[in-house]
Every structure is written in structure tokens, then in C-alpha cells.
Amino acid sequence: MQLEVNIKQSLALKMTQEMQQSLQVLQMSAVELQASLAEKVSENPLLNIEYQDHQVDFKKIEKMALLKNHSGSATSVKHISEDYLHTKRPVSQDVEDIEKYLVEQIPSNVDLSDIEKRVLLFYINNLDESGYLDVALDTAADKFGVEIESAEKVLRILHTFEPAGIGARSLKECLLIQMVETYSETCLPYRIVAHHLDDLAQGALKKIAVLCKVPKAEVQAAVDFIRTLKPKPLQEVASSAVEYVIPDIIVDEVGGEWVVSVNRKHIPTISINEYYAHMMKECDDETKKYLKTNLKDASILIQGLEQRDQTLYRLARLLVEVQTSFFEKGLAALKPMRLKDVAELLEVHESTISRAVNSKYIQTPFGVFKLQTLFAKGFLNTEGQTESTSHIKARIKEIIESEDSRKPYSDQKLAAILKEENVHISRRTVAKYREELLISNSAKRVPYS
Numbered sequence: 001m002q003l004e005v006n007i008k009q010s011l012a013l014k015m016t017q018e019m020q021q022s023l024q025v026l027q028m029s030a031v032e033l034q035a036s037l038a039e040k041v042s043e044n045p046l047l048n049i050e051y052q053d054h055q056v057d058f059k060k061i062e063k064m065a066l067l068k069n070h071s072g073s074a075t076s077v078k079h080i081s082e083d084y085l086h087t088k089r090p091v092s093q094d095v096e097d098i099e100k101y102l103v104e105q106i107p108s109n110v111d112l113s114d115i116e117k118r119v120l121l122f123y124i125n126n127l128d129e130s131g132y133l134d135v136a137l138d139t140a141a142d143k144f145g146v147e148i149e150s151a152e153k154v155l156r157i158l159h160t161f162e163p164a165g166i167g168a169r170s171l172k173e174c175l176l177i178q179m180v181e182t183y184s185e186t187c188l189p190y191r192i193v194a195h196h197l198d199d200l201a202q203g204a205l206k207k208i209a210v211l212c213k214v215p216k217a218e219v220q221a222a223v224d225f226i227r228t229l230k231p232k233p234l235q236e237v238a239s240s241a242v243e244y245v246i247p248d249i250i251v252d253e254v255g256g257e258w259v260v261s262v263n264r265k266h267i268p269t270i271s272i273n274e275y276y277a278h279m280m281k282e283c284d285d286e287t288k289k290y291l292k293t294n295l296k297d298a299s300i301l302i303q304g305l306e307q308r309d310q311t312l313y314r315l316a317r318l319l320v321e322v323q324t325s326f327f328e329k330g331l332a333a334l335k336p337m338r339l340k341d342v343a344e345l346l347e348v349h350e351s352t353i354s355r356a357v358n359s360k361y362i363q364t365p366f367g368v369f370k371l372q373t374l375f376a377k378g379f380l381n382t383e384g385q386t387e388s389t390s391h392i393k394a395r396i397k398e399i400i401e402s403e404d405s406r407k408p409y410s411d412q413k414l415a416a417i418l419k420e421e422n423v424h425i426s427r428r429t430v431a432k433y434r435e436e437l438l439i440s441n442s443a444k445r446v447p448y449s
Contacts, residue, residue: 025304029359030246046276046294050269105161119154131233165233188222203444247363249316260316330366334376334390408445
């Protein structure tokens with residue numbers, strides 16, 4: 001048996017405690033960082049935390065910066081019949097506590113037993129984020145020991161509350177609730193939703209006209225009205241699932257120059273507690289060891305915060321230089337840009353830029369955007385220039401808005417028009433972008449004349 005000694009050289013990156021802390025802090029959004037700092041201070045006696053006087057209360061932040069997903073159809077509603085204009089509408093977006101808002105609507109003039117009131121509260125507490133009832137009637141009946149008819153009676157009371165459609169168990173029921181108090185069950189929109197909702201979803205308006213035995217124009221007016229109803233009762237009302245948005249970077253134009261600042265208004269100031277720092281000179285060895293460990297952790301945390309600010313500032317300055325047209329004209333002027341390209345320009349690792357971009361927002365003259373938005377993908381046109389996906393989407397929307405509504409463009413035609421403008425993308429890609437813009441296909445954009 002022969003023994004050999006082999007020497008092998010290799011490179012490995014060892015993550016120091018300082019590096020790990022800096023990367024963790026860099027990856028956090030302003031909201032996450034604020035919560036993390038409060039936790040760190042509670043654990044480390046050597047840390048002082050000082051909140052700025054002008055910090056905004058989170059309830060106000062919730063009302064100012066709540067992100068909402070606006071769903072809807074690209075179909076115009078300009079030609080809605082005036083017969084359908086006075087239906088019940090959703091409540092204002094100013095509602096902060098939907099459960100409290102609903103409880104306040106429990107009628108005092110209706111003779112409800114204590115059990116029925118408890119069932120009603122049970123329903124209110126079991127609404128999903130869209131406003132639909134997330135529990136079966138038989139479950140409620142079994143839980144409170146009542147007949148199914150009694151459980152259904154209580155649900156009908158909830159259906160009279162605002163926003164219209166609250167407590168529905170399906171899309172059909174949600175839409176019918178929004179119409180039932182204003183229109184009879186014989187009106188055309190009600191009949192279409194009640195009996196032909198699947199055909200409506202398929203855009204088979206001609207079939208609906210035949211089945212309902214009414215002129216095509218009446219079907220079109222009814223369908224246009226139905227599209228103004230809210231498929232999700234709480235889609236415009238603040239719900240329990242709130243995402244707080246605080247811009248981490250602010251870019252303003254001052255005197256013709258772009259001014260970049262890292263937003264620390266909502267992040268408290270962290271410092272070393274001098275009292276405990278001086279104690280280390282006089283205390284016993286065990287206490288001294290404990291304080292030294294905490295002093296090191298505090299110093300690393302403060303260093304990480306400073307590094308976060310420096311990285312975000314350098315990143316923001318570079319974005320202003322590379323994406324100047326975006327800050328001047330908006331999303332349509334966004335240029336394609338990769339994380340890798342920015343990392344090379346800033347001479348840092350790509351993962352560092354990825355962490356810096358993660359969950360961060362930037363405030364611009366055109367509004368607040370996710371920082372990730374500025375890293376747009378793109379296509380190379382025939383002239384050797386790169387077009388961003390945001391620009392292409394904006395162009396698709398413009399073309400569709402200017403089309404002849406009686407002869408809407410197919411996805412293939414849209415691709416052909418873009419090709420004439422030196423942008424080569426496939427029909428499938430056009431369809432994907434159109435759907436992301438919440439625009440129906442050409443068959444569903446055809447109105448009846």
C-alpha cells in the first residue's frame with residue numbers, strides 16, 4: 001500500500017459576520033428594517049434607538065400608500081344605456097377596518113335573536129380578501145345549532161350591506177346582489193348573469209342575443225353595464241392584507257438637475273449607549289465579556305446601516321444616469337437594463353445588486369415604482385437598438401386604443417404593425433403582453449352595432 005500526499009489550492013469566500021449583517025440589512029425594505037431595528041434594540045442593551053419627530057403614523061401610511069390591483073376590462077363603457085346607471089356602488093376607499101364597517105351596518109330595526117347576531121358576526125369574520133364568504137352555510141348551522149334556513153336568512157341580511165356583493169359565495173351571486181335591489185329579475189343584465197354567464201365569459205354575445213330573443217344592440221348595452229360591476233366587492237376597499245410602501249430612494253428634479261436621496265425618514269437612528277460602554281472598564285470579567293459581545297454586534301449593525309445607505313445611493317445615481325429618459329418621460333421611455341450590467345458598472349457582485357433591489361421602492365416625478373421596474377427586459381430591433389418590454393406594451397395599448405372598434409386588430413396584425421416599426425416579436429408574445437395589460441382579444445373587443 002502506497003501513501004501519497006497531494007497539495008491542492010482552491011479559492012473560497014468566507015462570509016464574515018460583518019458581511020452577513022450588511023447583506024441582511026441591505027436586503028430589507030424600509031418597513032422590514034424598521035421592525036428589525038426595534039427587535040435588535042430590545043435584545044441589545046448597548047443600542048439606543050431614536051425615532052424622528054416627523055415619522056408618519058402607520059395608519060396614515062396605510063391610507064396614502066396602499067397598493068391596489070386594478071382589474072377590469074379594456075372594453076369601453078361609453079355606450080352604457082342610461083337605464084342601467086343607477087345601481088348600487090361600492091363604498092369609498094377611505095374605509096380602514098372593513099370588519100368594523102360591516103358590524104356598524106347590522107340593522108337595529110330587524111328582529112335578530114342573539115344566535116342570529118352571532119351567526120352574522122361569524123360570517124363577517126369569515127370573508128376572504130375579495131369579500132366572498134369563505135365558509136359553507138351548513139358549517140355555520142352546525143356550529144351554532146340552527147336550521148340551514150335560519151343560516152341562509154342571516155346571510156341574506158349580510159347581502160344588503162355595503163359594499164354591494166359582500167358575502168357572496170360565487171361570481172354569479174356577487175353580480176346578482178349588485179343588481180337585485182335596483183333591477184328586477186326580468187331585466188336583461190340580470191337574466192344574462194343568471195342564465196348565460198358562461199356564454200358571456202366566452203364572448204358569445206351573438207348566442208346570448210338569440211337565446212334571450214332581443215336585438216344585438218340591447219345585449220351590447222347590457223353587457224357593457226355588467227362589466228362595470230365589481231367581481232370582487234373589496235377590490236377598492238382597504239382589507240386586512242395591507243402592503244405598506246415607503247420609498248427607499250427619492251429622485252427629484254431641482255433647478256434642472258436630478259437630486260438623489262436615500263429616504264431615512266421612517267428609519268430610526270441607532271447609536272451606542274455610552275453608559276454601558278463605560279461600564280466595561282469597571283465590571284467583572286463575565287459582564288465585560290457579555291458587553292463586549294453586544295458592543296461588537298451593535299457596531300456591526302451600525303456599519304451595515306451605513307453600507308446600505310451608500311449602496312442604495314450609488315445604485316440610484318447610476319440609475320439616473322442610465323435611465324434618464326425614464327425620469328423625464330415615464331415608463332414608456334424605460335431602457336432595457338440587467339442586474340449584471342449595473343453590478344459591473346458599480347464593481348460589485350450581481351447578488352449585491354439583487355439584494356439592493358429586493359423589496360425596494362423609488363419615488364419619481366411620475367410616482368412610486370418598485371426598483372425592479374427599472375430593470376426592464378428588451379428586444380433588439382432591426383436598427384440595432386433595444387426596445388424595452390414596457391415601451392412595447394405601451395405601444396400595443398396605443399395601437400389598440402386607436403383601432404377601428406368595428407374591426408379590432410388580431411394579435412397577428414399587432415405583431416405585423418410592430419414589425420413595420422422595426423420591432424420583431426411573435427404573435428404569442430403580443431398575446432402575452434396584451435393579457436398582462438388586461439385587454440381582451442379581438443373577438444371580445446367587437447361591439448354590436
